[in-house]
Amino acid sequence: MxxxxxxxxxxxxxxxxxxxxxxxxxxxxxxxxxxxxxxxxxxxxxxxxxxxxxxxxxxxxxxxxxxxxxxxxxxxxxxxxxxxxxxxxxxxxxxxxxxxxxxxxxxxxxxxxxxxxxxxxxxxxxxxxxxxxxxxxxxxxxxxxxxxxxxxxxxxxxxxxxxxxxxxxxxxxxxxxxRKFLVAFNVNLGTSDVRIAKEIAKAVRASSGGLCHVKGIGLALEDRGLVQVSLNVVDYEKNALYRVTELIRMEAKRWGVPVVETEVYGMVPAAALLESAAYYLQISGFSPDQVIEFKMLEMLGNNTP
Amino acid sequence: MxxxxxxxxxxxxxxxxxxxxxxxxxxxxxxxxxxxxxxxxxxxxxxxxxxxxxxxxxxxxxxxxxxxxxxxxxxxxxxxxxxxxxxxxxxxxxxxxxxxxxxxxxxxxxxxxxxxxxxxxxxxxxxxxxxxxxxxxxxxxxxxxxxxxxxxxxxxxxxxxxxxxxxxxxxxxxxxxxRKFLVAFNVNLGTSDVRIAKEIAKAVRASSGGLCHVKGIGLALEDRGLVQVSLNVVDYEKNALYRVTELIRMEAKRWGVPVVETEVYGMVPAAALLESAAYYLQISGFSPDQVIEFKMLEMLGNNTP
Structure with a gap:
């Protein structure tokens, strides 16, 4: 390969x-x-x-x-x-x-x-x-x-x-x-209380004892009346995006605050998202080799005339 | 492009x-x-x-x-x-x-x-x-x-x-x-009662009034003690996999039956799964252009020396 x-x-x-x-x-x-x-x-x-x-x-x-x-x-x-x-x-x-x-x-x-x-x-x-x-x-x-x-x-x-x-x-x-691929991932919460975003950032990031491959801060999106947990996932294989998202959703429940939306900033490897699709859809035995685009990349890479 | x-x-x-x-x-x-x-x-x-x-x-x-x-x-x-x-x-x-x-x-x-x-x-x-x-x-x-x-x-x-x-x-x-790309998608349910799979197949498939681009039957997986809703999604853009899955999950609740797992059979375009990742992760403004492999395919396609 x-x-x-x-x-x-x-x-x-x-x-x-x-x-x-x-x-x-x-x-x-x-x-x-x-x-x-x-x-x-x-x-x-x-x-x-x-x-x-x-x-x-x-x-x-x-x-x-x-x-x-x-x-x-x-x-x-x-x-x-x-x-x-x-x-x-x-x-x-x-x-x-x-x-x-x-x-x-x-x-x-x-x-x-x-x-x-x-x-x-x-x-x-x-x-x-x-x-x-x-x-x-x-x-x-x-x-x-x-x-x-x-x-x-x-x-x-x-x-x-x-x-x-x-x-x-x-x-x-x-x-x-x-180094590993770094995914820039933000989770926006339905509150204007920035302390909640900061508390949640503390709960999920490595530097305060959360997930080992997540960096994060809490900040206010003042023009939108929301707050954001702004994250770098530095190893998306070990700390999958669905796990990060659901952990934040679970923490936000303490304050009755919903996850309004998330943002993937910049480029992302398909695998980082496919893993989350496979989790939520409960796909059993899913292999990246089933993804047409992966197979195309391999074939085109090898197809030197 | x-x-x-x-x-x-x-x-x-x-x-x-x-x-x-x-x-x-x-x-x-x-x-x-x-x-x-x-x-x-x-x-x-x-x-x-x-x-x-x-x-x-x-x-x-x-x-x-x-x-x-x-x-x-x-x-x-x-x-x-x-x-x-x-x-x-x-x-x-x-x-x-x-x-x-x-x-x-x-x-x-x-x-x-x-x-x-x-x-x-x-x-x-x-x-x-x-x-x-x-x-x-x-x-x-x-x-x-x-x-x-x-x-x-x-x-x-x-x-x-x-x-x-x-x-x-x-x-x-x-x-x-x-024709459109056809996704073969199975949903396995935690019951041995094949009537439940047949009822759910009827609820979700086009031929009996369900989703317009879904074909499906219910069948027993006898060796596993499970039943399966076996589906062809003939337009995954109009009938996204997350919608099919959640509709089946919702119907199965009537009988207190869980979705045990799903299966994607054969090849699948990344977009069919990315759309579901974007739904569950609530990714706002997600573009396929952010996916590295898509960009690589385009660049390699254009990069004729």
């Missing part, structure tokens, strides 16, 4: 349209690499690209795009509101189908080595691909940003995971890693 | 493995045409192929496969349990994405004309593509089968929709049409 991954590379360029288009171009033309979306933010001076497809073409396109970024971006001139340490700042690989997290970590490590060989840029590994425990957190690696890391990189505890302990002269360093 | 269709051509060959493989071969090698499944039944002496993909490559592959079937199948020698009038017996086109039923009907008509030009086989149009109302029903067109149609075709009310009123000497005639 051909594996499918998502990849969300972040580049430190959000202002020059010609450079942005030149960086994105390799992602458009590569068979087996689908450019889902790209967004440049001038204030952040940053470009976020969303890709999905097979690991090989995605890696090829990443190397081409990185070389364009290195040719056009000088971190010594770069300014922007978003923390960054390099022209190619972060490259997370996300397993979608027919790939385990261990395989995705191996992919990140192999790509990081090749990336360094071809660009000369030092590499740090983060999240699931971290080789030092503290580096699982991106903010630890990016501490002090490009300007601070220039000197700090010679400190052994800031040495890169691949490459010599010095930044690339113009492109800085790159953080490469593997 | 590139349209996506399903297509389920039926060929009158279920016994000779070499012929079966030769018919299927064009569906394997065509870019944009995914061979989902194929099943040959020796008793029926019939081959059922499931395809999904873009209309152009599917039509090209169909013409190639039809020519193989015509070269190897002589309907004068053909015997089998399943009704049939031709070597290429039936070709239904099913809209999946970015295609209306009207467009799918136009596709069936255009393909039927081209198919006749290239093979010399007379064509009947059925289901949504029928040009005469009675021909929406396949059994009307196939009445008398190949042997009976040989003479009957000269009768004006049996004239083909494309071609002269005589069968192809060895390949007979072909029925081409457009």
């Amino acid at each position: 051909t594996p499918w991954i998502e990849c969300v590379p972040n580049f430190s360029e959000g202002r020059r349209p010609d450079v942005i288009e030149a960086i994105v171009a390799p992602f458009r033309s590569k068979r087996g690499c689908a450019l889902l979306d790209y967004r440049a933010d001038a204030n952040h001076n940053r470009l976020v690209v969303s890709l999905a497809g097979n690991p090989e073409p995605i890696q090829e396109a990443l190397l081409e795009a990185a070389k364009v970024a290195v040719a056009h971006i000088d971190m010594n001139q770069h300014q922007g509101a978003h923390p960054r340490i390099g022209a190619v700042d972060v490259i997370p690989f996300v397993p979608l189908r027919h790939m385990s997290m261990d395989e995705c970590v191996a992919l990140a490590h192999a790509f990081g080595t090749r990336y360094h060989e071809e660009t000369g840029i030092p590499v740090y590994f983060y999240e699931e691909a971290a080789l030092r425990p503290e580096r699982s957190r991106l903010e630890v690696i990016r501490h002090g940003q490009y300007e601070g890391l220039k000197a700090a990189i010679s400190n052994p505890d800031r040495h890169p995971d691949v490459g010599e302990p010095r930044l690339h002269a113009t492109a800085g360093a790159t953080v490469i890693g593997a | 590139t349209p996506w269709i399903e297509c389920v051509p039926n060929f009158s060959e279920g016994r000779r493995p070499d012929v079966i493989e030769a018919i299927v071969a064009p569906f394997r090698s065509k870019r944009g045409c995914a061979l989902l499944d194929y099943r040959a039944d020796a008793n029926h002496n019939r081959l059922v192929v499931s395809l999904a993909g873009n209309p152009e490559p599917i039509q090209e592959a169909l013409l190639e496969a039809a020519k193989v079937a015509v070269a190897h199948i002589d309907m004068n020698q053909h015997q089998g349990a399943h009704p049939r009038i031709g070597a290429v017996d039936v070709i239904p086109f099913v809209p999946l994405r970015h295609m209306s039923m009207d467009e799918c009907v136009a596709l069936a008509h255009a393909f039927g004309t081209r198919y006749h030009e290239e093979t010399g086989i007379p064509v009947y149009f059925y289901e949504e593509a029928a040009l005469r109302p009675e021909r929406s029903r396949l059994e009307v067109i196939r009445h008398g089968q190949y042997e009976g149609l040989k003479a009957a075709i000269s009768n004006p009310d049996r004239h083909p929709d494309v071609g002269e009123p005589r069968l192809h000497a060895t390949a007979g005639a072909t029925v081409i049409g457009a």
Whole structure:
């Protein structure tokens, strides 16, 4: 089975349209690499690209795009509101189908080595691909940003995971890693009492003892007279959306408050929703192989003439 | 947007493995045409192929496969349990994405004309593509089968929709049409009283006044001590699976009988399940464009290098 991954590379360029288009171009033309979306933010001076497809073409396109970024971006001139340490700042690989997290970590490590060989840029590994425990957190690696890391990189505890302990002269360093797909999910409640949303957020999120792979806060939607439990589900396989939703519904009953609606923000893997359909419809023995679109993706992926 | 269709051509060959493989071969090698499944039944002496993909490559592959079937199948020698009038017996086109039923009907008509030009086989149009109302029903067109149609075709009310009123000497005639995707869906109930399943089937199916696009019967699953409402949902957009399920659950309450489980049999379009996930999770403003796999399919379909 051909594996499918998502990849969300972040580049430190959000202002020059010609450079942005030149960086994105390799992602458009590569068979087996689908450019889902790209967004440049001038204030952040940053470009976020969303890709999905097979690991090989995605890696090829990443190397081409990185070389364009290195040719056009000088971190010594770069300014922007978003923390960054390099022209190619972060490259997370996300397993979608027919790939385990261990395989995705191996992919990140192999790509990081090749990336360094071809660009000369030092590499740090983060999240699931971290080789030092503290580096699982991106903010630890990016501490002090490009300007601070220039000197700090010679400190052994800031040495890169691949490459010599010095930044690339113009492109800085790159953080490469593997992580799960993150689903942004909001639950809107029929009350204007924000304390209820905050209490429920506390009940369901990991940081206060709730579900291990859920982050969340309670906030008011003042113009609508509602409140929202705003969530990131960082592992939708372990904390399914139906479980999160029904847990919130159950907690809200304490105050006689209904779930008015939910929102899925941005992209979502079909599996995250199919699992909930299978739960509520009580489908027994359901297999993703029964889903036409999954089968089409596999067949089209393999059908190289 | 590139349209996506399903297509389920039926060929009158279920016994000779070499012929079966030769018919299927064009569906394997065509870019944009995914061979989902194929099943040959020796008793029926019939081959059922499931395809999904873009209309152009599917039509090209169909013409190639039809020519193989015509070269190897002589309907004068053909015997089998399943009704049939031709070597290429039936070709239904099913809209999946970015295609209306009207467009799918136009596709069936255009393909039927081209198919006749290239093979010399007379064509009947059925289901949504029928040009005469009675021909929406396949059994009307196939009445008398190949042997009976040989003479009957000269009768004006049996004239083909494309071609002269005589069968192809060895390949007979072909029925081409457009229809909705059919979801086979079973609901198993926690009772051994089959009358309850029969009563509920009556309540939900079109033929006895229930939902307009649902067919169903009640039957006993004797080895499991359960009963089953066995359904075909012939338009899952108009009669969503959650509505069918909850209607059955509600009816079953009359007898204090629980829904034990449901079964989706065979392939299903993701949309049929996503709609139910969106209902139960109360997702507001959900768009299929948010589903990564849909976006990947579109991008890969368009990404011709």
